[in-house]
Amino acid sequence: MCGIVGYVGTDEAVPIMLDGLRKLEYRGYDSAGVAVCGGGGLTVAKAAGYVQALCDIVEDGRRLPGHVGIGHTRWATHGRPTDENAHPHISDGGKIAVVHNGIIENYAKLREYLVSKGFAFNSETDTEVAVNLIQHYYNKHGDAVRAVAQAARRMEGSYALGILCEDRPDVIIATRKESPLVLGFGDGCNHIASDVAALVTHTREVARLEDDEIAVVSAAGVTVYNCDLEEIVKTPEHVDWDVSAAEKGGYEHFMIKEILEQPDALRKTVSPRISGGRVTLGDADIPDEYVKNISKIYIVGCGTASYVGAAAKYNFEKYAKIPAETVMASEFRYSEPIIDGTTLVICISQSGETTDTIAAMREAHRLGARVLSIVNVVGSVLARESDWVLYTWAGPEICVASTKAYSTQLAVTYLLTLHFAQKRGAMSGAQCAEVVTELQRLPEKMQLVIDDKHAIQYLASIYFNNEDIFFIGRNIDYALSLEGSLKLKEISYIHSEAYAAGELKHGPLALVVDGTLVVAVATYEKLIDKTMSNASEAHSRGARILAVTTQSCAARVAEASENVITVPDTHDMLLPSLGVLPLQMFAYYVALLRGCPIDKPRNLAKAVTVE
Numbered sequence: 001m002c003g004i005v006g007y008v009g010t011d012e013a014v015p016i017m018l019d020g021l022r023k024l025e026y027r028g029y030d031s032a033g034v035a036v037c038g039g040g041g042l043t044v045a046k047a048a049g050y051v052q053a054l055c056d057i058v059e060d061g062r063r064l065p066g067h068v069g070i071g072h073t074r075w076a077t078h079g080r081p082t083d084e085n086a087h088p089h090i091s092d093g094g095k096i097a098v099v100h101n102g103i104i105e106n107y108a109k110l111r112e113y114l115v116s117k118g119f120a121f122n123s124e125t126d127t128e129v130a131v132n133l134i135q136h137y138y139n140k141h142g143d144a145v146r147a148v149a150q151a152a153r154r155m156e157g158s159y160a161l162g163i164l165c166e167d168r169p170d171v172i173i174a175t176r177k178e179s180p181l182v183l184g185f186g187d188g189c190n191h192i193a194s195d196v197a198a199l200v201t202h203t204r205e206v207a208r209l210e211d212d213e214i215a216v217v218s219a220a221g222v223t224v225y226n227c228d229l230e231e232i233v234k235t236p237e238h239v240d241w242d243v244s245a246a247e248k249g250g251y252e253h254f255m256i257k258e259i260l261e262q263p264d265a266l267r268k269t270v271s272p273r274i275s276g277g278r279v280t281l282g283d284a285d286i287p288d289e290y291v292k293n294i295s296k297i298y299i300v301g302c303g304t305a306s307y308v309g310a311a312a313k314y315n316f317e318k319y320a321k322i323p324a325e326t327v328m329a330s331e332f333r334y335s336e337p338i339i340d341g342t343t344l345v346i347c348i349s350q351s352g353e354t355t356d357t358i359a360a361m362r363e364a365h366r367l368g369a370r371v372l373s374i375v376n377v378v379g380s381v382l383a384r385e386s387d388w389v390l391y392t393w394a395g396p397e398i399c400v401a402s403t404k405a406y407s408t409q410l411a412v413t414y415l416l417t418l419h420f421a422q423k424r425g426a427m428s429g430a431q432c433a434e435v436v437t438e439l440q441r442l443p444e445k446m447q448l449v450i451d452d453k454h455a456i457q458y459l460a461s462i463y464f465n466n467e468d469i470f471f472i473g474r475n476i477d478y479a480l481s482l483e484g485s486l487k488l489k490e491i492s493y494i495h496s497e498a499y500a501a502g503e504l505k506h507g508p509l510a511l512v513v514d515g516t517l518v519v520a521v522a523t524y525e526k527l528i529d530k531t532m533s534n535a536s537e538a539h540s541r542g543a544r545i546l547a548v549t550t551q552s553c554a555a556r557v558a559e560a561s562e563n564v565i566t567v568p569d570t571h572d573m574l575l576p577s578l579g580v581l582p583l584q585m586f587a588y589y590v591a592l593l594r595g596c597p598i599d600k601p602r603n604l605a606k607a608v609t610v611e
């Protein structure tokens, strides 16, 4: 996915857009560009690489004056990350400039059509099809807004478009379908952006554009039309985000900042939802009758969010006695799941904009399920289209590798487990109260683990040269292994896999050679001995064992382990919240020692708004 910005006002547009693009780099950073519309017509500057490369070629805006502009930072989908494929794209005819986030799925057919109409193409991108299609209709009648509406009707897939027309040098035109686009209302100026994060330093009055709406943004105001070009009213909402939360705050990377923020983030997630020792989910008013009749829970998400689901599955079944299944969103949407009106689909997503998860939610609705989403970004598509939403209130998570979103999503699943268990009589009030008390103690126990981060840094210095690292665990520890392995591979680029410990001997053990590191995640007391015997099978074939366990079980893992990481004891339901911390820090320090970029890993993006 990509980041889009636009500015119309009395100030120089490019410096403001560059600031916004820096805030959106987490959405993609393989190339960047800006276009301005002024006396000299449309002028574009763009380059492969980070936004900084663009800043250098436009000398922070000094070389590109103008008060109306659009900008883009890219995560390549169609066409390699090159200067030619960077956005903005100018139409063949030179009247239109476009920046785009999303995928135009019928771009090949449209490109063929446009070539037959005499259009020439200079890039491999689907975006160039969009800009030429708009030019095609503009050539017919000279009305830019109407041309955008006509082109939008022919494009299939997802798009958020920022558009300049040379003959209308005082406005930006914007439209979207499935990809996010936000309007910012300033004082004598107005903005567009993919995400509020790019706007809050300029304005806190924002409104989300809905699918198929078209905005005409000028310095004096914003006019919004529906797809039939009938004017509609948009009511701005006030954003009270703490801007500093989106800044690094003195830390070397967003990742370590967000790891250290987790105890506080957890307090913000849990405290408002506990009253008198009981869970109160007032912000998701799920009818008791519905809760009592839930026959099955599907937990759906991508990457880290799906691994929260992998842990939650065990808890829903063990404590709420509800059949639960975790399915990756990209698989769920095409798997024809067995669903009826008593099926609850829980969609988990930090961004709330992940295309696969949104599609899974819509498929669940189509099949008759009710959908509850666990989301961090307020007002995101998932939050707006679900039947119920529980926000994690983790604050902006900027690092591509998710940490505090994982922990706060996990905490919300605990609250749901307890709420369902109590409503369905699967746990007594006293049993629930015991877990609630432990849940309220979690932040201080998390802090103890985090305070010991230098011990993890030392272990990273021992193992950071490994090229293959396996994570193994059983039951809820297997779910934790999945997340530990993903954290490590996505920021250190070490090949890492997670296996159910009992599975090692059924094939993966063949991969173990002298020196292979096996991280044995053994916090779930009931299965520790089983996991450690699997670790010993690997050790006897040359593997080095790093165990993660609880303080009370440290002696039981010591014999089979080269090193042991311990976390405080807690209720079984809550174990992943403590066990994940050393795994996050291990990944961070290993990546640091390997000189990796950490916050922006190669090939990845923070929110993946393409299939």
Ligand code: AGP
Pocket: 302, 303, 304, 305, 348, 349, 350, 351, 352, 353, 354, 357, 400, 401, 402, 403, 487, 490, 605, 606, 607, 608
């Ligand atoms: C996690 O570290 C990754 N960045 C990635 O797996 C992420 O969790 C996944 O893309 C889902 O994103 P979402 O939570 O915004 O839906």
